[in-house]
Amino acid sequence: MAINAETFFLDDRAGGTLQHRIKRFVVDGVLSGRFQPGERMPSSRALANRLGVSRITVTLAYTDLVADDYLTSRGRSGYFVSDTAPAAPSFPMEDLRDTTEIDWSRFLAHRPEPPDAVTRPSDWQSYPFPFIYGQADPTLFDSQNWRLCALQALGQKDFDALTSDQYERDDPLLVDFIRRHILPRRGIKAAPEEILITMGAQNALWLAAQLLLTQRRTAVVENPGYPGLRDILAQTRCHTAHVDVDAEGLNPDRLPETLDVLFATVSHQCPTNATMPVERRRALLERAARDGFLIVEDDYEFELTFERSPSPSLKSMDDAGAVIHVGSFSKSLFPGLRLGYLVAARPFVAEARRLRGTVLRHPPGLVQRTAANFLSLGHYDAQINRMRGAFQRRRKLMQTAIAEHGLMPAGDMTSGGSCFWMCAPDHVDTADLARRLYARGVVIEPGAAFFQDPAQGRPFYRLAYSSIASARIPKGIEIIADTIRQLD
Amino acid sequence: MAINAETFFLDDRAGGTLQHRIKRFVVDGVLSGRFQPGERMPSSRALANRLGVSRITVTLAYTDLVADDYLTSRGRSGYFVSDTAPAAPSFPMEDLRDTTEIDWSRFLAHRPEPPDAVTRPSDWQSYPFPFIYGQADPTLFDSQNWRLCALQALGQKDFDALTSDQYERDDPLLVDFIRRHILPRRGIKAAPEEILITMGAQNALWLAAQLLLTQRRTAVVENPGYPGLRDILAQTRCHTAHVDVDAEGLNPDRLPETLDVLFATVSHQCPTNATMPVERRRALLERAARDGFLIVEDDYEFELTFERSPSPSLKSMDDAGAVIHVGSFSKSLFPGLRLGYLVAARPFVAEARRLRGTVLRHPPGLVQRTAANFLSLGHYDAQINRMRGAFQRRRKLMQTAIAEHGLMPAGDMTSGGSCFWMCAPDHVDTADLARRLYARGVVIEPGAAFFQDPAQGRPFYRLAYSSIASARIPKGIEIIADTIRQLD
Numbered sequence: 024m025a026i027n028a029e030t031f032f033l034d035d036r037a038g039g040t041l042q043h044r045i046k047r048f049v050v051d052g053v054l055s056g057r058f059q060p061g062e063r064m065p066s067s068r069a070l071a072n073r074l075g076v077s078r079i080t081v082t083l084a085y086t087d088l089v090a091d092d093y094l095t096s097r098g099r100s101g102y103f104v105s106d107t108a109p110a111a112p113s114f115p116m117e118d119l120r121d122t123t124e125i126d127w128s129r130f131l132a133h134r135p136e137p138p139d140a141v142t143r144p145s146d147w148q149s150y151p152f153p154f155i156y157g158q159a160d161p162t163l164f165d166s167q168n169w170r171l172c173a174l175q176a177l178g179q180k181d182f183d184a185l186t187s188d189q190y191e192r193d194d195p196l197l198v199d200f201i202r203r204h205i206l207p208r209r210g211i212k213a214a215p216e217e218i219l220i221t222m223g224a225q226n227a228l229w230l231a232a233q234l235l236l237t238q239r240r241t242a243v244v245e246n247p248g249y250p251g252l253r254d255i256l257a258q259t260r261c262h263t264a265h266v267d268v269d270a271e272g273l274n275p276d277r278l279p280e281t282l283d284v285l286f287a288t289v290s291h292q293c294p295t296n297a298t299m300p301v302e303r304r305r306a307l308l309e310r311a312a313r314d315g316f317l318i319v320e321d322d323y324e325f326e327l328t329f330e331r332s333p334s335p336s337l338k339s340m341d342d343a344g345a346v347i348h349v350g351s352f353s354k355s356l357f358p359g360l361r362l363g364y365l366v367a368a369r370p371f372v373a374e375a376r377r378l379r380g381t382v383l384r385h386p387p388g389l390v391q392r393t394a395a396n397f398l399s400l401g402h403y404d405a406q407i408n409r410m411r412g413a414f415q416r417r418r419k420l421m422q423t424a425i426a427e428h429g430l431m432p433a434g435d436m437t438s439g440g441s442c443f444w445m446c447a448p449d450h451v452d453t454a455d456l457a458r459r460l461y462a463r464g465v466v467i468e469p470g471a472a473f474f475q476d477p478a479q480g481r482p483f484y485r486l487a488y489s490s491i492a493s494a495r496i497p498k499g500i501e502i503i504a505d506t507i508r509q510l511d
Numbered sequence: 512m513a514i515n516a517e518t519f520f521l522d523d524r525a526g527g528t529l530q531h532r533i534k535r536f537v538v539d540g541v542l543s544g545r546f547q548p549g550e551r552m553p554s555s556r557a558l559a560n561r562l563g564v565s566r567i568t569v570t571l572a573y574t575d576l577v578a579d580d581y582l583t584s585r586g587r588s589g590y591f592v593s594d595t596a597p598a599a600p601s602f603p604m605e606d607l608r609d610t611t612e613i614d615w616s617r618f619l620a621h622r623p624e625p626p627d628a629v630t631r632p633s634d635w636q637s638y639p640f641p642f643i644y645g646q647a648d649p650t651l652f653d654s655q656n657w658r659l660c661a662l663q664a665l666g667q668k669d670f671d672a673l674t675s676d677q678y679e680r681d682d683p684l685l686v687d688f689i690r691r692h693i694l695p696r697r698g699i700k701a702a703p704e705e706i707l708i709t710m711g712a713q714n715a716l717w718l719a720a721q722l723l724l725t726q727r728r729t730a731v732v733e734n735p736g737y738p739g740l741r742d743i744l745a746q747t748r749c750h751t752a753h754v755d756v757d758a759e760g761l762n763p764d765r766l767p768e769t770l771d772v773l774f775a776t777v778s779h780q781c782p783t784n785a786t787m788p789v790e791r792r793r794a795l796l797e798r799a800a801r802d803g804f805l806i807v808e809d810d811y812e813f814e815l816t817f818e819r820s821p822s823p824s825l826k827s828m829d830d831a832g833a834v835i836h837v838g839s840f841s842k843s844l845f846p847g848l849r850l851g852y853l854v855a856a857r858p859f860v861a862e863a864r865r866l867r868g869t870v871l872r873h874p875p876g877l878v879q880r881t882a883a884n885f886l887s888l889g890h891y892d893a894q895i896n897r898m899r900g901a902f903q904r905r906r907k908l909m910q911t912a913i914a915e916h917g918l919m920p921a922g923d924m925t926s927g928g929s930c931f932w933m934c935a936p937d938h939v940d941t942a943d944l945a946r947r948l949y950a951r952g953v954v955i956e957p958g959a960a961f962f963q964d965p966a967q968g969r970p971f972y973r974l975a976y977s978s979i980a981s982a983r984i985p986k987g988i989e990i991i992a993d994t995i996r997q998l999d
Contacts, residue, residue, distance in 0.1 A: 190633065
């Protein structure tokens with residue numbers, strides 16, 4: 024494309040003739056990679072106007088640059104960056120600015136240290152055996168209908184409304200669908216004012232933590248639990264207590280005496296997949312009422328239940344309004360969409376809306392409307408059914424291969440979802456195992472990141488089947504078993 | 512659409528026969544607005560399976576509901592919600608949950624009070640004379656090409672990559688375009704690692720404030736200044752000092768002795784439109800170096816300069832790396848897009864990326880890629896030119912009408928932008944004026960929200976021409992003048 028004359032600013036401080044300064048600007052543009060081979064330079068007239076110099080000055084600078092092979096002249100078409108121009112170094116701007124004058128540690132010093140993240144190669148798509156969790160599987164997503172829904176949202180009728188700044192409001196069509204068709208599946212009845220659209224579940228959990236926690240408050244999280252929560256809680260600088268989960272998830276009897284907010288994955292514990300029985304749920308809500316704490320329920324993956332009906336959410340049993348329910352479209356649609364929601368009492372939703380407004384105003388209108396169209400045309404149900412079918416097949420293959428190769432499950436294998444929680448022999452450090460497996464094209468998630476004390480997670484790992492093709496599963500499991508054997 | 516059997520949960524606690532509980536669930540669904548007239552009920556077989564009851568139980572419940580006109584039977588097509596079913600009340604779920612058991616003031620008490628927001632009717636599009644600021648004008652936006660670019664991003668080739676969870680990364684195509692084609696217009700050279708994509712400028716300002724400010728630090732803001740900043744700063748609980756601006760924007764000599772972060776609108780002061788002269792900019796950067804503070808430059812609307820070339824940004828003069836530059840596509844594309852960026856030194860961008868990751872991961876991939884396509888195909892330049900042309904025409908009409916009706920400008924009328932900063936006679940309270948004008952179909956923005964002390968803003972108001980058709984301008988200004996006269 025053409026280089027716009029408006030991008031030209033001559034540096035008054037550098038000295039030299041105007042012609043030299045123009046030359047220097049072009050050379051710098053080429054060497055820094057801003058101007059790329061084949062791009063057309065501004066006409067001498069346009070650049071002369073822009074810079075307030077004579078055309079001849081520009082032409083002389085250009086002629087010089089042709090002589091140095093920065094530019095080529097194509098007669099009446101004008102001047103272009105030469106295809107053989109001196110090349111930009113690979114990190115082009117690296118040396119152009121010196122920012123060492125600022126003591127950034129002074130300004131950024133109060134930030135908490137980054138906790139260990141789950142190790143995941145960012146190019147996981149190029150691995151033949153990606154047992155990676157939480158990513159989209161393009162072979163299962165109905166991108167054809169998504170495209171049609173996006174086009175509908177882009178149509179003139181909707182477009183005008185959706186391109187406006189919505190201040191703090193959400194798309195009423197999306198809220199309505201969630202209220203009438205998604206929440207009822209979780210046993211939840213909610214008014215529109217009790218629902219807030221968020222940038223994925225991550226954003227919903229973050230909003231809840233920000234509103235409810237301070238340095239003087241205590242949060243309780245599950246151990247092992249969702250690693251993303253740690254960063255979120257660290258930002259609030261609250262006290263955090265970890266409660267070990269068992270085969271029935273969190274045990275209300277093990278909660279500390281005083282707490283303000285409990286973060287729980289009730290229907291489907293992350294990462295063990297345990298489902299909390301109804302009696303424990305009742306006990307949990309009674310404790311919350313008695314001791315005056317709130318519960319943030321991360322209701323992820325409820326759609327992916329196979330062998331039995333999904334149990335209703337904790338929120339559906341919450342007569343007191345103490346539960347903040349968090350849902351997401353990252354699994355059922357795709358994670359790059361960044362759409363989720365929270366459902367809670369009005370005073371909380373009003374504050375969360377205000378905070379979201381300050382942080383980012385609102386999730387993009389076109390994204391909300393595209394999702395609303397997709398959902399309301401029934402593609403969501405079809406999508407869930409397709410995913411359930413595929414995941415169930417993959418799950419069977421996983422179970423067979425896991426049994427055949429003698430790998431050890433560490434969590435519930437009956438409650439659905441998109442992954443298994445596994446345990447390696449005692450002498451195996453799964454961080455080390457994961458590194459060895461990457462080299463053999465297999466992606467697994469080591470367990471350390473899920474535990475309060477990373478050492479506790481040493482033998483554990485997570486094996487997801489949401490992004491791996493069925494045909495690859497037996498071989499992938501075989502490689503894992505083989506690699507573990509080599510560590511004997 | 513059809514009502515899914517999975518949305519049925521019978522309340523075990525409520526008692527009654529199964530048939531009665533099914534009936535009650537349907538009645539509740541209709542009265543609460545979750546089930547709408549014409550929607551098809553699950554088949555008796557599907558619902559019986561779902562609930563683990565016999566088909567006859569479901570059929571008997573349905574038959575009863577037909578008798579009560581909640582449902583109608585259409586023979587073999589099944590049962591539907593009756594078109595004449597008892598109507599849902601207008602706020603349907605209002606009484607279904609009692610959340611008064613939670614003392615929300617205890618949990619939310621530490622939140623700062625909401626500051627006054629600019630009063631803007633949310634249905635401004637239905638006003639004939641919307642002198643409203645910061646909204647899209649659909650007549651100027653090239654929605655046709657935007658649609659094509661969205662389709663391209665939705666194509667199978669891009670789609671697979673864009674639907675994944677990008678963890679903390681941005682779309683490299685968008686970053687590259689900003690780096691090579693947008694920042695150079697502001698005189699800024701930056702490496703990709705010095706750029707972060709944000710959810711609009713709002714999100715960029717929020718990230719900067721969160722990273723740099725604490726209870727023990729001092730922020731300086733312009734008075735009058737951007738109202739959105741107040742909420743952002745309130746969240747950090749920092750000390751805030753207000754510095755009055757004059758016809759040349761912020762005066763560096765008036766800065767307090769100690770400060771940590773200055774928020775400034777340098778090229779185009781918000782709301783007065785003043786452009787800071789180069790000498791003041793130099794002085795500002797020298798003060799920053801000497802006193803060790805950082806400057807967050809909100810470079811909004813730089814594209815909309817008419818009568819002279821845009822002055823380079825403060826960031827372009829920043830050799831020390833003390834400036835955090837914030838830009839936005841809200842004006843040049845549309846605000847509902849929620850896309851902006853920040854440019855700063857690497858250590859800052861790395862921390863901002865991490866914080867953004869915790870809050871929301873990343874702006875949606877499809878939105879980033881659509882914008883990247885639109886920009887790189889040259890539509891952005893065409894768009895800017897079209898907006899400049901239209902705004903310049905509107906601006907002339909505004910100036911003529913303002914002069915003709917004797918309205919008083921209070922700010923710079925030469926530096927472009929999309930609005931004028933105006934002053935009413937002393938006895939007029941523009942909040943009152945705005946209310947009267949709403950009743951006559953005219954939207955203006957009263958000045959109070961822009962000032963530290965709202966009383967200072969009493970006579971001021973902002974008149975934008977970014978969303979009003981040229982033909983409406985003379986009449987709109989006439990109504991404003993007439994309404995002011997009535998207040999004499």
